[in-house]
Every structure is written in C-alpha cells, then in structure tokens.
Amino acid sequence: MGLIGILLGLALLIWLAYRGWSVLLLTPAAALIAAIFAGEPLLAHWTQTFMGGAAGFLAQFFPIFLLGALFGKLMEDSGSVQSIARFMGEKLGARHAVLAVVLAGAMVTYGGVSLFVAFFVLAPMAQALFRDANIPRYLMPAAIALGTSTFTMSALPGTPAVQNAIPMPFFGTTPFAAPGLGTIAALIMLVFGLWWLGRGVASARRRGIGFDGALIMSAEQAADDPLVRERATVAQAFDPAEIHHGQVSTDLPPVWISILPLIVVVAVNLAMTLLVLPNLDLAYLAEDRWGPTSPAAVGGVWSVIVALLAAILVLLGLNRKRLPNLRESVDAGVNASVLPVISVASLVGFGSVVAALPAFELVREWVLGVGGGPLVSLAVSTNILSALTGSASGGLTIALEALGSTYLQLAGELGIDPALMHRVAVIGAGTLDSLPHNGAVVTLLAVCGTTHKDSYLDIVMVAIVGAIVALAAVIVLGTMFGSF
Incomplete structure (x- = not known):
C-alpha cells in the first residue's frame, strides 16, 4: 500500500501541476496522500519531514x-x-542565424543570466534573424533552448546554474567538477544540436518552407499568463511576473562592457575554487x-x-547611469527569486x-539494482525524477x-571520484526534464x-x-579513464 500511495501522490502532483495548479499546495497534499497510504502520522510528516526538507x-x-x-x-x-544579442546578430548575420x-544564449546563461531573461531578449533577436534568413519560425525554440538550457546549464565546468551547485554539498565537489568530461559533454551537445538544426533548415x-508570421505571444504577454508562470517557476530561477518591473535602458552599453560581468562570474568562481578557499583556514566550520x-x-x-556578488558590483560600477530606476530593478530581481526557490523547495519537501x-526502500533497491554500476544508476534516478517533476533542480535534489x-559511499568503495558522480548527476537531471510539461519548455514556446x-x-x-548522447559519453569515458 505504501508504494501505491507514493505513486498516487506523484501522479496527482504531475497531473494538477501540468494543469497549472500551484506546487506550493500540491506538494504537501501529494506528500500527505503518500503518508496516508503508508499509515504514517500526517501532521508530523508535514511540519517535520516536509518542512525540514x-x-x-x-x-x-x-x-x-x-x-x-x-x-x-x-x-x-x-x-x-540586448547589447550582446545585437552584437552576435550583427557579427554572424542572417547567414548564420541559428x-x-x-x-x-550560451554566452549570457554561462555568465549567470536567468533563463526567462534570456528568453525575453533572444526571442525578438531570433525572430529578426530568422525572418531575414527565411528560416521557419518553428525552429526558433529549439535554437534558443540549445544555447540556454543544455550545455551551459549542466556540462560546462564552472557554470553558475543552480543545477550545477546542487550536488556540491552532497559530494563535497566544486562548480568545476570533472572539467574535461564536462567540456566533452558540452561539445557533444553543441555539435549534435547544431547538426540537427542545420538539418532542419536544409x-x-x-520543401519551400520559410519564415511565416509574427510572434503570437510577446514575452510580456507570456509573463502575464498564469499557466506559464506556475509551470515556469519550478523550472527556472526567475519569476516571469517580475519581467515588467524595472526599466530597460535605451542606451545600450558597448559589448565589452556588457560581457565583462559575465567574465567576472567565471573568473571569480574559478579563483575562489582553486586559489582562495583552499588557502583559507576554515577549521572553525567544525564547531x-x-x-x-x-x-x-x-x-x-x-x-x-x-x-x-562580484559580477553584480562590476555591472553596477559600469552601468550605474543606465539604471535610472535602480531600486525598482533591484526589487524586481530579488522578488523574482522568491517563488521559484520556494516552489523547488516544496518539491524537495515532497x-x-x-x-x-x-x-521507499523498494524504490531504493530498484534504483541501486539498475545494471551498469552506480554511474548508470545515478543517471537513471536523476533522469526519472527530473522527468516526473518537470524540474531539473527539483528532481536532482530529491x-x-x-x-x-x-x-x-559507493564511490568510496569502488574508487569513483565524487567529481565524476557530480557531473553525471547534473547532466542526467538536464535530459528528461525537458518533457512537454516542463516550465521552461512551456514558457519558451509561448514566448x-x-x-x-x-x-x-x-x-x-x-x-x-x-x-543523453553526452551523458552516455561521460559515463563511458568516466568508467574507462576516471574523472578528468
């Protein structure tokens, strides 16, 4: 009965979340359904277990x-x-629109820009380039997704995406875990995706199909769509409703000023990981x-x-005059983080x-019994949970x-580098999370x-x-040569 309760609670969560119900209510309800079938105390699980997680x-x-x-x-x-998008569009032009x-998309998201912000800017850019190149509009979402939601989220070493941060406390790793394998995986995703999109254009x-029609829904309209918002906030770290607030500068900065904060994110992340923290006396943390x-x-x-933090300070120093309503922009940014983090935390509570x-012991035994060893088992578990929740971060954390x-423990017993486990877990979470009910997919299609x-x-x-191809390559290479 306990296993039936888990499956029933999960089915209810998936079905109602897909229909636009808030996970803030669905997740405790689904958790309590599972607890009822297991004969477990309900209020204790809600206030202690759910809220504790x-x-x-x-x-x-x-x-x-x-x-x-x-x-x-x-x-x-x-x-x-906008400056970066315009620069890339001008330099590569319609001939290389895709x-x-x-x-x-890759440049801004690897530098730490939230997905919805990237969608908001890249959709009009893609529309203009695709129209000039006479490329079908239906290829726009895949092109944007490839640049923003694949290798920069899960594979490139040092990415500040929250998905790349989640395994660190569990495995004691850094954002640059398995950098060689992550780079190989990123190249596979990029090359495969460009090949597929090139095939679609050809x-x-x-067949004589070209660009047709204008955008049906603007980014502003997508942000106001309640269904889009509910799905989006479990899949990305930015509440679409805040996209209206603040004031976008009409005076675009030079591209080097625009790119510098992105470089700061990567450079400071690397310096903290390799130089600063290893040389600090942090023994007090054991207290x-x-x-x-x-x-x-x-x-x-x-x-x-x-x-x-460093990138924000650099950005403010370089662009203070371009932010006339700084307080409103700051308020919108910090407010945009609240609903996504609470939504994902609720999934974790479930x-x-x-x-x-x-x-759950039955589920644990089944997952750990998957053939191929712990790397394959880890990939399967993160894939399945991210698919079911429609959230890479939620599924990965669960x-x-x-x-x-x-x-x-298995990594220690079998001599597997935890950094390899980290990279497999993150890439695994970033595969089947992109099923039709995923909030980023719904948002991107709407935009x-x-x-x-x-x-x-x-x-x-x-x-x-x-x-998945990149994940398989990392598992095979990691099994053969270890982490690098």
Missing part, C-alpha cells in the same frame, strides 16, 4: 537563487543582454554553531555566491516525505537527498509564439537526445 534546500541554495535572479534582472535593465542565436528549404559542516560541503556554494516512508549518501505540435520534436532532439 524544504527548509534545508532554502538554507543551502536561496543565496544562489537570490543573486542569480538579481544579476539577470540588472543585466537586462542595463541593456547588457549559430548567432545559440552562441548569444529540409525546410527543400557546533556552524552546523557543524565542512569546507567541502559549503565551498562550492560560497564560490558561486562570491562570483555573482521528496523528503517519500524518502522517509518505509515503502534524488540526492534520498540517495546522495549512498552514492557517495516564441509556437506550439508543441510545431516545435517540440526539435526541442526533444537538441535538449533531450543530444544530452
């Missing part, structure tokens, strides 16, 4: 959500994202008043926090309740909360004015199939 996620990752959303909003309102959109031209915890458990998150039920210590029928197959190929 949700609060733990907030305590660890709210600073990254907060600073990431603020940085993204300031990059938008200063005109920096590549321009992909590289512009096919459309053979009871700090947890106790360890440098390995918090160092990765600290690196990302400092990198984002996972904590499920993991605490006796019937998997690691429930099984992270087990995988770390681009296309439908699942028109564009979803291309999204599947660039965001799911390419990522």
Whole structure:
C-alpha cells in the first residue's frame, strides 16, 4: 500500500501541476496522500519531514537563487543582454542565424543570466534573424533552448546554474567538477544540436518552407499568463511576473562592457575554487554553531555566491547611469527569486516525505539494482525524477537527498571520484526534464509564439537526445579513464 500511495501522490502532483495548479499546495497534499497510504502520522510528516526538507534546500541554495535572479534582472535593465544579442546578430548575420542565436544564449546563461531573461531578449533577436534568413519560425525554440538550457546549464565546468551547485554539498565537489568530461559533454551537445538544426533548415528549404508570421505571444504577454508562470517557476530561477518591473535602458552599453560581468562570474568562481578557499583556514566550520559542516560541503556554494556578488558590483560600477530606476530593478530581481526557490523547495519537501516512508526502500533497491554500476544508476534516478517533476533542480535534489549518501559511499568503495558522480548527476537531471510539461519548455514556446505540435520534436532532439548522447559519453569515458 505504501508504494501505491507514493505513486498516487506523484501522479496527482504531475497531473494538477501540468494543469497549472500551484506546487506550493500540491506538494504537501501529494506528500500527505503518500503518508496516508503508508499509515504514517500526517501532521508530523508535514511540519517535520516536509518542512525540514524544504527548509534545508532554502538554507543551502536561496543565496544562489537570490543573486542569480538579481544579476539577470540588472543585466537586462542595463541593456547588457540586448547589447550582446545585437552584437552576435550583427557579427554572424542572417547567414548564420541559428549559430548567432545559440552562441548569444550560451554566452549570457554561462555568465549567470536567468533563463526567462534570456528568453525575453533572444526571442525578438531570433525572430529578426530568422525572418531575414527565411528560416521557419518553428525552429526558433529549439535554437534558443540549445544555447540556454543544455550545455551551459549542466556540462560546462564552472557554470553558475543552480543545477550545477546542487550536488556540491552532497559530494563535497566544486562548480568545476570533472572539467574535461564536462567540456566533452558540452561539445557533444553543441555539435549534435547544431547538426540537427542545420538539418532542419536544409529540409525546410527543400520543401519551400520559410519564415511565416509574427510572434503570437510577446514575452510580456507570456509573463502575464498564469499557466506559464506556475509551470515556469519550478523550472527556472526567475519569476516571469517580475519581467515588467524595472526599466530597460535605451542606451545600450558597448559589448565589452556588457560581457565583462559575465567574465567576472567565471573568473571569480574559478579563483575562489582553486586559489582562495583552499588557502583559507576554515577549521572553525567544525564547531557546533556552524552546523557543524565542512569546507567541502559549503565551498562550492560560497564560490558561486562570491562570483555573482562580484559580477553584480562590476555591472553596477559600469552601468550605474543606465539604471535610472535602480531600486525598482533591484526589487524586481530579488522578488523574482522568491517563488521559484520556494516552489523547488516544496518539491524537495515532497521528496523528503517519500524518502522517509518505509515503502521507499523498494524504490531504493530498484534504483541501486539498475545494471551498469552506480554511474548508470545515478543517471537513471536523476533522469526519472527530473522527468516526473518537470524540474531539473527539483528532481536532482530529491534524488540526492534520498540517495546522495549512498552514492557517495559507493564511490568510496569502488574508487569513483565524487567529481565524476557530480557531473553525471547534473547532466542526467538536464535530459528528461525537458518533457512537454516542463516550465521552461512551456514558457519558451509561448514566448516564441509556437506550439508543441510545431516545435517540440526539435526541442526533444537538441535538449533531450543530444544530452543523453553526452551523458552516455561521460559515463563511458568516466568508467574507462576516471574523472578528468
């Protein structure tokens, strides 16, 4: 009965979330349904287990959500994202329209700009380039997704994406875990995605299909759509409703000024990881008043926090005159982080309740019994949970909360570098999360004015199939040569 309760609660969560109901209410309800079937105390699971799991996620990752959303909003309102997009469009032009959109998206998201902010800017850019090149509009979402939601989220070493931060406390790793394997995976995703999109452009031209129509829904309209908002906030670290607030500068900064804060994010992240934190005396973290915890458990998150803070200060120093309503922009940025982090934390709370039920032992045994060893098992578990929740960050956290210590123990017993486990977990979470109910997919289609029928197959190929190929390559190379 306990297993039936888990499945029923999960089915209710998926079905109602897809229909636009808020996960803030659905997740405790689904958790209590699972607890009822297991004969477990309901209020204790809600206030102790559910809220304990949700609060733990907030305590660890709210600073990254907060600073990431603020940085993204300031990059938008200063005109920096628009400047980068315009620069890529002018340099590559309509002849290389797809590549321009992909590289512009990759540049801003690898530098720490939130997905929805990137969507808001890249959709009009892609529309103009695709119209000039006479490329079908239905390829726009896949091109944007390839640049923003694949290799810069899960594979490139040092990415400040929250998904890359989540495994760090569990495995004691850094944002640059398995840099060689991550780079190889990123190249596979990029090359595969560009090949597929190039194939789509060639096919459309053979059939005489060109660009047709204007955007059906603007980014502003998408932000006001309640269904889009509910789905988006579990899949990205920015509340679309805040996109209206603040004032976007009409005086776009030079491209070098626009790119510099992005470079600062990566450079400071690397310096903190390799130079600063390893040379600090952090023995005090073992004291009871700090947890106790360890440098390995918090160092990765600290690196990302400092990198984002430094980038925000640099951005403000370079663009203060381009932010006439600074307080409003700051308020919008920090407010945009709240609903996403609480929504994902609620998913984590649901996972904590499920993991605490006796019937979860059956799930644990099945996952750990998957053939191919712990790397394959870890990839399968993060894939499945991210697919079911429609959230890479939520699915990844649930998997690691429930099984992270087990995988770390297996890594020690089998001589597997935790950095390899980190990279496999992150790439695994970024594959099947892009199913039709994923909030980023729904938002992107709405912003681009296309439908699942028109564009979803291309999204599947660039965001799911390419990522699975890269994941398989990392597992094979990691098994053969270890982490590098």
